[in-house]
Amino acid sequence: LSALAVVPDDAPAPLSTATLLRVFWRSLFLQASWNPRGMQNLGFDYAMGPALEALYADPQKRALAAAA
Amino acid sequence: VLSVHAFDWPDLIAAALVAGLIAGLLGVERKGAFQLMVSRPMVLAPLLGAALGDAAGGLMIGVPLELLTLGGVSLGAAIPENETVIAAAMTSLVVPAGLKLGTGVDEPLAALGLLLVAPLGALGRQLERRAELYNQDLVDRARARVQSGDAGATRLNLRGLVWPFAFTALIALACVLCAPLLVALRRASPPRLVAAFEHGWHLVWALSAAAAIRAIRDPRAAALSAVAAAAVAGLAVLAGGFH
Numbered sequence: 001l002s003a004l005a006v007v008p009d010d011a012p013a014p015l016s017t018a019t020l021l022r023v024f025w026r027s028l029f030l031q032a033s034w035n036p037r038g039m040q041n042l043g044f045d046y047a048m049g050p051a052l053e054a055l056y057a058d059p060q061k062r063a064l065a066a067a068a
Numbered sequence: 069v070l071s072v073h074a075f076d077w078p079d080l081i082a083a084a085l086v087a088g089l090i091a092g093l094l095g096v097e098r099k100g101a102f103q104l105m106v107s108r109p110m111v112l113a114p115l116l117g118a119a120l121g122d123a124a125g126g127l128m129i130g131v132p133l134e135l136l137t138l139g140g141v142s143l144g145a146a147i148p149e150n151e152t153v154i155a156a157a158m159t160s161l162v163v164p165a166g167l168k169l170g171t172g173v174d175e176p177l178a179a180l181g182l183l184l185v186a187p188l189g190a191l192g193r194q195l196e197r198r199a200e201l202y203n204q205d206l207v208d209r210a211r212a213r214v215q216s217g218d219a220g221a222t223r224l225n226l227r228g229l230v231w232p233f234a235f236t237a238l239i240a241l242a243c244v245l246c247a248p249l250l251v252a253l254r255r256a257s258p259p260r261l262v263a264a265f266e267h268g269w270h271l272v273w274a275l276s277a278a279a280a281i282r283a284i285r286d287p288r289a290a291a292l293s294a295v296a297a298a299a300v301a302g303l304a305v306l307a308g309g310f311h
Contacts, residue, residue: 013310028103033207033227034100034200034228036201040205047164067211
């Protein structure tokens, strides 16, 4: 199936192993700010931080992605 | 009778600080970070016991507490009694007392200790609920900062670790400092009361076996747990006899 996948020309580069390891490390704190309203919402945003940094060089766009 | 002067206070304060640090870290590990199950009573109590000087005594406390709290799972908005707080408090209170008495953690001391710290499980639940409400404020603050362009504000997530660390550490620390009172209570107990505590600890084991089997969520669990309780109580009577 992967051979059939169409990758658009403007697709971002794959995340590096170092970035993925940072995401993994932060995922260990997924429930640090567990709350009844959003549960792991802030923890998930925190864990995805390194990936967003790699995908969005522009801080404004990164903040928009984090707020989404 | 309630003399607490025989304790070596500098050593006790050092033990309280060590216990507070270990209990605080494991209190964080319970839900906020890693979740390696090191904070479960069966692991926490021997670890904390070893740090305080009696790993076997810690194990004697940890196993029945593990069985007793096996069915309480923190899922979604459900908050069970805080088993980490109970185990940390009981180990911090009973192990130093056992070392001081020279008996180690024996049955009467364990039963008396559990009687004293049991309400702390409910207190731990209340404190955890407060911490979660504080976390909601953290989320609101992080959201406001992210929406104003600060993507790094998600680091506020880590501040949610402060409350569980603080209340678990403080409870363990206070319990070590209360160990002289447990020693005094144990020494002041008449023999018949000591015998009652000893049988009480056997009943705790019976109740623990019943609670663990009840946790399997099976229609036959109630009947099986009654059989388990009767079996464990019977074994305790056969092994120890009645005084």
